[in-house]
Ligand code: SRM
Ligand SMILES: Cc1cc2nc3c(=O)[nH]c(=O)nc-3n(C[C@H](O)[C@H](O)[C@H](O)COP(=O)(O)OP(=O)(O)OC[C@H]3O[C@@H](n4cnc5c(N)ncnc54)[C@H](O)[C@@H]3O)c2cc1C
């Protein structure tokens with residue numbers, strides 16, 4: 001290499017620092033010459049898994065995240081076991097205690113934090129340990145296995161997350177363990193009093209002893225057999241208890257001494273801005289040592305977010321900002337299910353929802369403000385933890401599910417997944433992902449073997465929850481249970497796909513504001529990281545451009561999934577299905593006759609009545625498609641778009657024309673609606689139904705848009721979903737005339753088209769934005785509704801060309817014919 | 824030997840019926856190169872299929888006009904790779920979204936499997952495929 005590379009020095013060989021390097025290498029593998037200093041003699045390991053090592057469930061080797069060879073392969077110089085004692089910012093050099101000095105162009109400080117050692121007499125005695133590193137754990141294990149002492153008693157000072165995990169581990173190693181805690185209940189930062197009480201009782205059952213509301217005054221020692229040893233502990237109130245080992249788990253403090261001594265601005269932590277830069281522009285910092293917007297963090301998930309942002313700036317992409325994280329917690333004690341997130345101590349303007357079932361040992365508390373979740377505490381049954389956490393972060397309006405929310409997602413009609421038992425107690429053989437046949441045991445094993453942290457990684461390696469997604473919550477719970485904490489990548493800001501850091505909203509906004517009208521232009525302007533996107537962003541971008549610039553943007557069929565590209569549904573054997581549109585489900589003998597003739601002509605193996613009131617011709621070869629379409633078009637049919645993210649069917653019932661109960665012409669209205677809406681592209685498929693009376697034979701209440709006819713008019717329902725997770729529609733409003741039904745339908749569809757994320761059906765979209773919002777835009781704001789409707793009709797002008805007709809006439813002919821035959 | 828130019832951008836399906844071409848020994852060395860069409864016959868970021876006695880071969884054209892050839896069978900469950908979305912030098916299988924490298928035919932990690940690749944050459948806009956006997 002001719003040019004000298006930029007030199008990056010990292011202080012801290014721990015989880016946040018190395019994660020930053022991993023992210024950096026992904027983006028810009030050759031930009032830096034990297035040197036890492038680590039005070040610990042080991043390579044980077046997963047600190048979170050110290051607890052399973054202590055409890056004997058894992059070995060150290062299993063927790064190594066980057067082994068020695070990783071550093072070598074990536075040309076990283078690692079100084080393991082070397083503590084940096086000086087940063088010379090004038091000369092841009094770091095120095096270690098034993099005289100190694102390395103110059104830098106960029107510096108990354110990731111020194112983590114230090115355990116707080118209470119300043120009480122006796123703190124220096126051998127046998128007083130912190131709980132932070134593998135070294136600490138090895139000492140604890142040695143003490144527990146010490147054969148020279150008959151009775152081995154450990155006292156853990158601090159009843160927080162770390163203290164309890166230490167206590168549980170030592171107890172499993174056969175020690176007699178007591179926990180001393182300042183507050184009235186353990187884990188007061190994660191649990192309220194009731195939850196804390198339940199936890200305490202469970203841990204007592206397992207043999208732990210609690211000394212609550214106690215303050216340690218001194219650690220007592222004596223000379224025993226020529227050795228100075230711990231003998232016990234004295235509280236402020238004078239009581240003394242015996243001890244052979246004392247673990248300090250009274251909290252952590254950001255490790256900022258080094259940064260401070262170099263004159264870098266620190267408060268509680270090293271102060272950084274949204275790009276993870278310190279007050280010295282050459283110096284970045286990530287991890288527990290950092291203070292960002294007054295906040296410090298002690299869990300991995302936010303640190304990994306920070307790592308991503310820091311790497312983005314080190315790689316000079318300069319696009320991402322860290323805006324803080326909300327965190328959730330999970331205690332890693334096997335068999336105890338506990339989850340907490342957000343702010344769970346209700347203030348005066350908050351409401352509280354409670355569920356307590358002593359017999360099942362279940363306790364749940366949700367804290368709400370303005371019908372949005374602010375915090376959650378759960379004990380005993382935590383399957384829904386990730387679900388609540390997701391809604392908390394998304395700011396989901398929960399008005400509509402308020403009555404059932406405490407019972408969990410399963411009670412909102414999650415068919416097939418109801419009553420999912422506690423994840424921890426679930427046997428390994430339980431099938432978690434029905435689509436891909438993945439069992440719990442496989443997921444746990446893969447998480448541990450492959451050292452996974454995020455839902456995305458679990459999806460990639462196991463395929464669990466990568467298809468229909470209905471088991472996502474369960475997979476997240478298993479992940480949380482296996483590694484602790486919540487690592488889902490659905491963070492406050494969720495990038496569209498790995499090709500960009502921008503969210504769906506940001507991309508849609510940029511398309512409108514910066515008038516981006518083609519995909520190459522969009523990718524160039526928004527600094528796409530890949531040459532031409534991927535299978536996940538391209539279809540989304542194509543849709544966004546299409547919906548933003550009707551009549552202007554040229555649909556890019558190379559960015560469509562196969563079904564939409566060839567206008568037919570691909571089947572498992574590579575053949576296709578053909579579903580002609582049957583308006584409102586009404587057909588005629590002559591139509592049926594032509595379908596029958598065409599089916600025979602092309603030797604269609606299966607003719608089936610679909611669940612959507614039309615006819616499916618299955619098993620057609622690709623080469624036959626254009627010919628068959630030509631025949632269908634000649635017989636008066638258009639494509640049913642059974643393949644598209646677009647209007648699918650409009651189901652109707654017989655209605656007033658025949659039915660003795662019918663109140664309106666539901667069939668006729670359905671056909672009118674279908675004639676207006678067919679051909680429209682939508683973020684996901686869109687289904688409509690019109691029922692002639694409240695008996696609702698067309699199942700209007702599980703459609704994206706449903707109309708229920710009554711004597712006095714038409715009741716409009718929106719946001720229903722059959723399928724994977726059944727959701728009944730929300731009642732939107734009632735109108736008097738068919739014209740109004742058409743207007744509300746067009747306006748609602750347009751709002752959905754303009755604002756939902758690609759691949760969001762109306763149900764999850766409405767759950768996210770809230771029914772109140774949709775009502776405001778479509779019902780209350782009459783002028784706004786008229787505008788939406790007008791925009792819908794305008795864009796329909798360009799989308800009601802029948803794709804089958806065009807293709808039967810030769811468009812995209814190359815899609816349907818082989819390039820050559822070679823004998 | 825049919826001339827390849829005949830089927831450039833012909834509009835009607837019936838006229839696009841594939842040509843039967845016999846392999847011939849080319850001057851490009853000892854390999855068995857068969858002329859199969861023009862670069863322009865494959866859309867950018869798209870794919871076309873060549874039927875051979877041993878099965879279908881998918882030809883892909885990347886956004887920067889490189890051409891690759893793989894068996895038209897996904898190593899997962901045999902999905903037709905030619906129907907996938909082409910991005911960079913990769914194609915995503917239309918059935919269950921495995922991502923396959925066009926250069927090597929290998930599935931991109933974490934999936935494991937390989938779609939056999941074939942040699943293909945573009946000379947003056949004309950495509951040649953090596954078909955093994
Ligand atoms: C053909 C049909 C089954 C049948 O034989 O009856 C069918 C077939 C497929 N459905 Fe369906 N669905 C069919 C009615 C339904 C219905 C019932 C309805 O529309 O009233 C539902 C539940 C209602 C709903 O959508 O809320 C339904 C819920 C799904 C879902 C789950 C959607 C969800 O949001 O949960 C999927 C998966 C997806 O879209 O991602 C799906 C996906 C599919 C796909 C496209 C799967 C695929 O990608 O290959 C199937 C295509 C087969 C093909 O080539 O035709 N299909 N599917 C029905 C076609 C109706 C039509 O005339 O267009
Ligand atoms: C027992 C235990 C259990 C935990 N459980 C969970 C959990 O379930 N979920 C969760 O989200 N989080 C958990 N955590 C917290 C999580 O491990 C930390 O948040 C995370 O490791 C912090 O990463 P970091 O890079 O900031 O610090 P660290 O991982 O501590 O890395 C900092 C590194 O810098 C080195 N260093 C410091 N100063 C210097 C210097 N001057 N020179 C050279 N090297 C230096 C240190 O030796 C250390 O290796 C747990 C922590 C512990 C101790």
Ligand code: SF4
Pocket residue numbers: none
């Ligand atoms: S038709 Fe629908 S329900 Fe049936 S197998 Fe296919 S996707 Fe599943």
Ligand code: FES
Pocket residue numbers: 897898899900901902916917918919920921
């Ligand atoms: S057949 Fe290709 S991904 Fe399944």
